[in-house]
Amino acid sequence: KNQVEQSPQSLIILEGKNCTLQCNYTVSPFSNLRWYKQDTGRGPVSLTIMTFSENTKSNGRYTATLDADTKQSSLHITASQLSDSASYICVVSRSGNTGKLIFGQGTTLQVKP
């Protein structure tokens, strides 16, 4: 069964600290993995997209890693800011030009001053 599991479900950290969010997937055949950030009351916004051959990709203070062998990904946030408070959603797509994106349930991050 094609699934995407994220952990933790929620996380609270202090401003300035780093954190890492996890994503495990069982989607096959794999095409790409995306991390989205969703602010409260807004639509998801793409942070990174990684294909099978990519191990890491950065977008500012966000760094995503991908281990296609173990089917795991992580999103590392460096020097967190209050504006990082949001839900972070891991999304995996299967090979082939289809519309099927398989979504994780998301990790809700709260950054406190």
Add this chain to the structure above:
Amino acid sequence: DAGVIQSPRHEVTEMGQEVTLRCKPISGHDYLFWYRQTMMRGLELLIYFNNNVPIDDSGMPEDRFSAKMPNASFSTLKIQPSEPRDSAVYFCASSLGGAGAQNTEAFFGQGTRLTVV
């Protein structure tokens, strides 16, 4: 480009009424997606179009739901009759290329928060 534009942002309606949600995709994008988001189930794909043609509507929950894309710049999602369990945030997204294509980014609208009372 202003991005994906959805209307209305909020909709409150009574059970049994017809609801129509609207979406304007990013110009030039050939894929359009309708999603529903709830606390319990997260984001779910309802239907998607490629070049205005519905490709996969297996996510549409019931016959009460229908979607159209009469042209490349406009799509509607209609619920008739609406029920309280339809209450959710409905997102429209568009992309250049399908989800399985390499490095294809999907851009989401701001969503329509639907409340059926």
